Amino acid sequence: MKITVIFFAGAREAVGESDVTVELHENATANDVLDFFSSRFGAMKQIRPYVRVAVNQSYVLNDYALHDGDEVAIIPPVSGG
Amino acid sequence: MKITVIFFAGAREAVGESDVTVELHENATANDVLDFFSSRFGAMKQIRPYVRVAVNQSYVLNDYALHDGDEVAIIPPVSGG
């Protein structure tokens, strides 16, 4: 299935892109998305313990099962306010 | 001794004056001022349990000993804010 992954702040700089479309196996989870980018980008691997994942604009746990067409956002620790 | 007594809000309306100069015996206290006006004005007697007294712009206890020339203020429950 195809999902769009969008990156913010330090995650965007780690990957060098603000959004990427990836092809994942069926039954892929949020965790698989983190694996995918952590294995390709050292800087992403470093911040991985600290990021949260949102799917279609809601936070999810890392074992969340993705669906074709989902928008997955990689959310580093926020600093609004 | 001579002291000036000033009245605010409900106390002013009870006495019908905003300030009055009274002649009191030596050793008079804040309490004596309250006695003086409560005995003359029924409305003042009614609110007496609820008023606080300030002398020269500081709250005092009712047994505070007055001095010649003091400014005594009769302060009904406040409602600022």
Added chain:
Amino acid sequence: MVCIQEEKIDVQEILNSVIVPEAGGVDVFIGTTRNHSRGENVLALSYEAYVPMALELLRGIEKELHLRWNVHKVSIVHRIGDVPVTEASVVIAVSADHRAEAFSACRYAIDTLKKDVPIWKKERFENGEVWAENAEAKLAEKK
């Protein structure tokens, strides 16, 4: 800065007086006059103050906030005279490095003002008028 004034309160001006480059957060409390009280419609509201004593107590509150919390600037402004419904009767602004201190100090300031500062509000209803009494002020008498 503390002030008692008859003019309408300019909140932006008060904010400007407390925001400093070192501060990270400002808490502002604004007391507005309400259109109802004791279950009746309030037609008009008027404040009076024992001005020199009220200013002295407000300066005391300002000083106490600096002693008890790590705050940068404090402004307390109270309006007297007629205050139309929805307009501010009091504005308290506190700037601090950290918001927890701004919130606590601002809350303490309005609580103390309501309890002790010699300012009175008269509420005018269709069937008469009455001097309001803050619940906090009534508790203070029992001490």
Added chain:
Amino acid sequence: MVCIQEEKIDVQEILNSVIVPEAGGVDVFIGTTRNHSRGENVLALSYEAYVPMALELLRGIEKELHLRWNVHKVSIVHRIGDVPVTEASVVIAVSADHRAEAFSACRYAIDTLKKDVPIWKKERFENGEVWAENAEAKLAEKK
């Protein structure tokens, strides 16, 4: 009302949006950008947001305030892009019948915003730049 905007925040406009004739008190929190962080001078600050999700979470906070406290109106406005020192990055205003509720609800709103809402601040120093991380956001990960 919630809003994410690049324009300078107009505090008076936000106040006007929450003051209603029935409300007796308004608490306002204003987060301003500071000139120092991590012991260094901050030259410039810039915010970015995951805008649709941030707005959704801000609307959620607004709704939660109405459910948990007896509040009249809530406004939360966050600025993004460059925010010069002393200008407001966020303004939260809450009106209520009683000030205790305005204070608690406003405090809860800024605490939750700092913990969860996807907005990030980049601090630029003389020797480089860094993405700030709220202490509250780091705690949230451990859940």
